[in-house]
Amino acid sequence: MSDDSRRLKPVDVVVVGGGWAGSIMAKEMTEAGRTVVMLERGPDRSTAGEGAYPASIDELEGNFRYKLFQDLSKNTVTIRNNASQTALPYRRMAAFLPGEGVGGAGLHWSGVHFRMPPDDLRLRSRVIEKYGAKFIPEGMNLQDYGVTYEELEPFFDKAEKVFGTSGEAYKVNGQVVGQGNVFAPSRSDHFPLPPLKDVYTAHLFRKAAEEVGFHPYSLPAANASQQYTNPYGVQMGPCNFCGYCSGYACYMYSKASPNVNILPVLRRHPLFELRANCHVLRVERDSTGTRATGVTYTDADGKVVTQPAEMVILTAFQFHNVRLMLLSGIGKPYDPVRNEGVVGRNFVYQNVTTSVVWLDPKVETNQYIGAGGGGVAFDDFNSENFDHGPLGFVGGSPVWVNQAGVKAIAAAHSGGPPGTPRWGSAWKAGMIDTYRHSLRIDAHGANMAYRDVYLDLDPTWKDAYGQPLLRMTFDWKDNDIRMNRYVVDKIGNVAKAMGARNVHLTRREFGKPFDTRQYQTTHLGGGAVMGTDPQTSALNRYMQSWDVHNVFVIGANAFPQGTGYNPTGMVAALAYWAAHHIRTTYLAHPGPLAG
Amino acid sequence: MVSGGRQFLGINGSGFISSRRRFMQGLAGVAACGTVSASGTWAAAPPKAYTPVFFNAAEWNFLLAACDRLIPADANGPGALALDVPRFIDQQMTTPYAQGAQWYMAAPFVQGPDNLGYQLPYPPCDLYRHGIAGMNAHAATRHARPFAALAPDVQDDLLRAAEGGKLVFGDVPSAAFFDQLLANVMEGAFSDPIHGGNTGLGGWAMLGFPGARADFMDWVDRYGAHYPLGSVSITGETA
Numbered sequence: 001m002s003d004d005s006r007r008l009k010p011v012d013v014v015v016v017g018g019g020w021a022g023s024i025m026a027k028e029m030t031e032a033g034r035t036v037v038m039l040e041r042g043p044d045r046s047t048a049g050e051g052a053y054p055a056s057i058d059e060l061e062g063n064f065r066y067k068l069f070q071d072l073s074k075n076t077v078t079i080r081n082n083a084s085q086t087a088l089p090y091r092r093m094a095a096f097l098p099g100e101g102v103g104g105a106g107l108h109w110s111g112v113h114f115r116m117p118p119d120d121l122r123l124r125s126r127v128i129e130k131y132g133a134k135f136i137p138e139g140m141n142l143q144d145y146g147v148t149y150e151e152l153e154p155f156f157d158k159a160e161k162v163f164g165t166s167g168e169a170y171k172v173n174g175q176v177v178g179q180g181n182v183f184a185p186s187r188s189d190h191f192p193l194p195p196l197k198d199v200y201t202a203h204l205f206r207k208a209a210e211e212v213g214f215h216p217y218s219l220p221a222a223n224a225s226q227q228y229t230n231p232y233g234v235q236m237g238p239c240n241f242c243g244y245c246s247g248y249a250c251y252m253y254s255k256a257s258p259n260v261n262i263l264p265v266l267r268r269h270p271l272f273e274l275r276a277n278c279h280v281l282r283v284e285r286d287s288t289g290t291r292a293t294g295v296t297y298t299d300a301d302g303k304v305v306t307q308p309a310e311m312v313i314l315t316a317f318q319f320h321n322v323r324l325m326l327l328s329g330i331g332k333p334y335d336p337v338r339n340e341g342v343v344g345r346n347f348v349y350q351n352v353t354t355s356v357v358w359l360d361p362k363v364e365t366n367q368y369i370g371a372g373g374g375g376v377a378f379d380d381f382n383s384e385n386f387d388h389g390p391l392g393f394v395g396g397s398p399v400w401v402n403q404a405g406v407k408a409i410a411a412a413h414s415g416g417p418p419g420t421p422r423w424g425s426a427w428k429a430g431m432i433d434t435y436r437h438s439l440r441i442d443a444h445g446a447n448m449a450y451r452d453v454y455l456d457l458d459p460t461w462k463d464a465y466g467q468p469l470l471r472m473t474f475d476w477k478d479n480d481i482r483m484n485r486y487v488v489d490k491i492g493n494v495a496k497a498m499g500a501r502n503v504h505l506t507r508r509e510f511g512k513p514f515d516t517r518q519y520q521t522t523h524l525g526g527g528a529v530m531g532t533d534p535q536t537s538a539l540n541r542y543m544q545s546w547d548v549h550n551v552f553v554i555g556a557n558a559f560p561q562g563t564g565y566n567p568t569g570m571v572a573a574l575a576y577w578a579a580h581h582i583r584t585t586y587l588a589h590p591g592p593l594a595g
Numbered sequence: 596m597v598s599g600g601r602q603f604l605g606i607n608g609s610g611f612i613s614s615r616r617r618f619m620q621g622l623a624g625v626a627a628c629g630t631v632s633a634s635g636t637w638a639a640a641p642p643k644a645y646t647p648v649f650f651n652a653a654e655w656n657f658l659l660a661a662c663d664r665l666i667p668a669d670a671n672g673p674g675a676l677a678l679d680v681p682r683f684i685d686q687q688m689t690t691p692y693a694q695g696a697q698w699y700m701a702a703p704f705v706q707g708p709d710n711l712g713y714q715l716p717y718p719p720c721d722l723y724r725h726g727i728a729g730m731n732a733h734a735a736t737r738h739a740r741p742f743a744a745l746a747p748d749v750q751d752d753l754l755r756a757a758e759g760g761k762l763v764f765g766d767v768p769s770a771a772f773f774d775q776l777l778a779n780v781m782e783g784a785f786s787d788p789i790h791g792g793n794t795g796l797g798g799w800a801m802l803g804f805p806g807a808r809a810d811f812m813d814w815v816d817r818y819g820a821h822y823p824l825g826s827v828s829i830t831g832e833t834a
Contacts, residue, residue: 054829057807060786065692076699079711088711091699197816242809251809366822368804369811408785408804413778422758423665423777424751428801432671436803461701515710 010308011035011273014295015315016280016324018042019104020568021554021575022315023258023266024162027232028579029313030271032587037307038272039297041279042071042101047259050107051249059407062247066093068108069247070100070317074279074464077319081475081513083336083452089461089469095515096522098317102276103249103259105317105522106568110246110372110404111255113165113222114565115156115573118149118185119384120446123561126384127394135394137479141346141449142394143560146532146541149185152573155580157188159572160220163256164228164236166373167191167220181217183379193225196239201365201439202376205401208497214378214490219402220569221373222256232265243405245372255372275299281465283312283328283551292330292551298465310590311550311582315575318556322347322455322527323470330548331528331538336454336473342538342546343528344455347472348562350523351397351445351480351508353488357495358417358438358502365439370405377402381487382564393479397445397487398564399494411435418504441494443487444521447480447562455527475514484508523567525559530574532594540594542586543578549592552578645679649688649720653741654727658684660743661730664750665780672801675784683783683792684723693720715767719775726772729764730757787829796834799826 013029015022018040026036050056050068061067070076072093080087099105119126124142127135136142159165169190170180177190195218198206209216223245224236239254253260266272277300284293284306294308314321325331325343334344359365377400379385388394406414415422416430458471485507495503531537534546539558545551554575556567563570581593647655658681668674675681687693695718704716717725734742734753742750754773756762762769783792785799787806793799799806806826814822826834 053809054807057809058787058789058829060782060790064782064786066697071697072699073695073697081708081710085711086705086707088705088707088714089699089701091713093697094712199815200818203816203818238812240810240812241815242811244809363819364803364821366811366814369815408799408802408806409782411802411804412781412785423754423780425667425669425671428666428669428671432802460703513708513710516712517710 006303007306007308010294010310011037012309013037013311013313014039014307014309015313016295017104017314017316017320018102018258018274018276019099019315019317020106020258020572022104022313023106023262024572024575025313025315025552025554025579026272027262027266028576028583030266030269032583033271034587035271036273037309038274039278039280039295039307040102040274040276042276044274044276045101045103045107045249045259047249047251047253047257051251053251056248056251057242057244059409062244063407064409066097068099068101068249069093070098075469077470077472078458078461079472079474079516081473083473087458087471087473090516094517095520096524097519098319098522102263102274103257106258107249108247109568110402111222112373112402112566113160113163113220113256113569115184116149116152116563116565116570117183117383120563121145121147121149121152123394127388130384131389135388137394139451140394140479141451141536141561143346143449143529143531143536145530145560146537147530147577152577153188155573155576156569158576159569161192162230162232162261163222163572164193164224164230164261165191165220165222165256166193166196166225168195168218170217179217181377181379182215183382183385191220193228196221196223196225196371196374198376199241199366199369199374199403201367201403202374202401204359204498205439205441205494206376208494209376209378211497212493214380214494216376216378219373219375219377219400221371222568223371223373224254230261232262234261234264236260239371241369241371241374241405243368243370243407245370246404278305279465280324281327281467283314283324283330285329285548289329290548292548311552314551314553315555318524319455319470319472319527321553321555321557323457325528325538325553326457326470327467330545330551332547333456334454336452339451342534342536345536345538346449346526346529346560347453347455347474348449348524348526348559349447349474350521350525350562351447351476351484352521353443353484353506353508355441355443355488355491355495355506356417356434356438356504357441357498357500358434359499360501361433361437364436367403367406367411367435367439370403372404374404375400375402381490391482391486393483393486395446395448395480395483395562396564397443397483399441399443399487399491401439401441403439406435417502441491443484443491444564445480445484445487446564448477449526449561450477476508476512478510481508481510523556525556525562525567528553528557529560530558531560540592542581542593543574544593546592550590552582554578645682645685647681647685649685649693650723653731654723655681656741656743657727657731660750661754661776662780664747664754665777666784673797675780677794678784678792678797679794680780680783680792683786683790684779686791687779688720688723694718713771715771717767719779722767722772722775725764725767726769726776729762729767729769729772732764733762788832789829796826796828796832800834
């Protein structure tokens with residue numbers, strides 16, 4: 001520890017990271033009467049500041065200068081496709097866009113708000129029940145979460161009520177109640193708000209999907225379809241489909257964010273203190289190594305500070321949680337050669353490809369109109385909703401039109417149909433035609449976990465604080481490529497039913513490595529997964545470290561494998577689930593919650 | 596209106612009159628930078644008087660010429676010069692972005708497979724310096740003239756060669772420079788005019804992008820209807 005380090009007055013709980021998970025945990029711990037310090041490495045942010053109209057309606061700043069995103073100059077990751085390569089730094093934002101600052105990625109996310117499918121929560125068991133253990137490909141680390149949908153349901157429900165989520169239920173308490181997703185499990189209550197209206201392209205997609213025989217439904221969206229007051233008493237305004245969700249703070253206060261839905265209440269709580277611009281270097285442990293004593297961080301002035309605490313809750317973004325565990329020696333690092341150790345194991349991504357459909361030139365698709373979480377999906381090929389037996393792959397993919405608002409610079413970059421030049425008059429004609437008359441359909445697929453896909457610390461590159469960068473070893477595998485290609489073929493049928501004049505089906509290609517230069521999704525997962533076996537999970541089913549019982553780790557890092565759905569709804573439910581067990585059991589009897 | 600204009604508007608017959616009026620209004624807004632010929636084609640326009648801050652005279656001449664080829668004025672709308680894209684790029688070069696403030700720029704710089712991304716030690720401003728010098732040197736060697744003095748089709752050939760990574764400027768692969776240039780050209784033509792490009796909202800008008808309107812509450816489910824309002828910028832400029 002350096003000479004200018006300071007030791008602060010102890011608190012009950014330190015929360016590392018000011019996004020959704022951190023805000024939920026801080027709210028729950030203050031409700032339980034605990035003093036909470038939230039440390040956020042980025043600046044303080046608010047909707048009134050960063051979201052103010054019209055200055056916030058600036059695509060260059062939002063999506064191309066990454067105003068609300070992670071400052072890669074200070075800290076990034078290195079990436080390679082396999083262990084024989086030298087991993088190289090992710091120097092410029094491209095494939096994924098982690099957040100930074102108060103609100104985290106929860107300030108600039110889109111708003112798609114799902115519950116995890118019950119079968120996905122016990123995917124290993126389900127696959128073995130249906131197809132036998134031999135169905136699981138060699139090298140795939142397929143696992144269960146160790147928690148069931150029934151156990152999580154009250155927390156999915158709570159998160160939806162806090163977020164003000166818009167959607168249409170299919171079943172409530174076992175009864176069919178509406179036109180929602182026929183594959184979705186029963187709910188204890190309706191969505192807090194009715195679904196958003198379909199934009200034109202989603203409307204056309206819904207009709208065509210029905211015609212083909214699929215089961216379209218409105219995407220559950222944390223973009224308020226009406227005025228709403230959440231259980232904490234904060235208010236949201238109705239979404240006006242402005243098209244500036246992903247990459248922006250919502251000027252309408254319609255998109256749920258920690259900044260709108262939780263922090264206004266938390267900031268006023270006498271037991272809560274927020275410290276922005278504080279970068280946590282490590283979790284400190286006592287001499288036994290089995291108990292955390294607090295965290296050490298660099299503050300806004302560059303001073304190294306130690307904050308003692310009874311409990312440490314890591315709520316940073318997925319891979320930052322994993323890195324902090326590795327830097328702090330919490331849990332055994334994963335060794336891919338021996339397939340032993342747990343921290344860094346089962347690192348997963350999401351398997352997304354976007355196809356484009358051109359409609360008649362008389363049809364204006366108005367792609368600038370949109371809501372980040374809005375749209376229409378079908379789940380006929382997601383999760384275990386279809387028979388994988390004859391197909392020979394594990395995993396699935398929802399298919400959707402999620403028109404979040406395509407803006408001008410993005411349209412210029414997307415250009416025209418494949419084969420069109422990237423510049424000049426031909427580009428111009430193709431790009432304008434595409435922007436005005438096309439729509440995009442995503443196959444938003446799961447990515448399975450594999451023995452040789454993992455996270456560890458990089459041996460060469462360091463962050464601005466002198467600590468090693470996290471290293472990602474990742475590539476696409478044949479199982480996932482075959483899944484994508486099977487589902488994308490179904491998009492072809494829907495496009496035909498839409499009366500497409502031209503269709504470009506985008507399929508993942510065999511032998512084509514993961515490309516860090518192209519945006520795909522920020523839905524990274526795994527690396528410190530939850531489970532019931534300490535040999536294959538870093539966290540028990542209550543998100544508690546198996547090794548250091550007063551450390552809880554909340555995030556998509558807990559997902560044992562990828563899912564076709566967006567992760568935020570699951571992360572929020574896991575936060576409330578963990579908080580419930582901390583409040584009802586751990587605080588009175590600190591110790592391992594599972595043995 | 597000529598057929599070129601109709602194609603540019605890309606609308607159905609019923610919305611044509613009001614759109615045409617907007618088109619003419621938009622035209623008035625950019626009259627200083629471009630003119631529409633009788634055939635409906637946007638003519639290449641001399642850039643407005645602007646003294647670059649970052650680029651020297653030789654670099655500026657390259658930038659003007661390259662921008663004019665990357666987004667030429669044609670029947671579909673204004674080109675990069677009328678939209679003041681070079682001015683946008685010059686102004687960007689005075690922001691922290693140009694110094695690579697948001698990029699991870701720690702050594703060592705090790706080159707690897709393309710799919711692992713950009714690994715050069717150069718921030719955007721250096722890519723321009725090296726890349727433009729390289730393009731002009733190549734033009735001088737092959738054609739005995741700087742890039743800006745070449746015929747448009749020769750310029751296009753050189754830009755295509757750079758795009759395809761067929762040229763090397765010292766340790767800067769030409770594709771790295773070209774990608775930087777093209778990305779900034781697109782930004783300049785289609786970002787809010789507050790950043791110095793997209794003059795008269797001409798980029799947005801040709802695309803049919805309403806800009807900072809950001810309120811479609813009444814339009815979200817009017818399926819098939821033509822959205823009647825033109826573009827608006829952050830400062831309230833309309834087209």
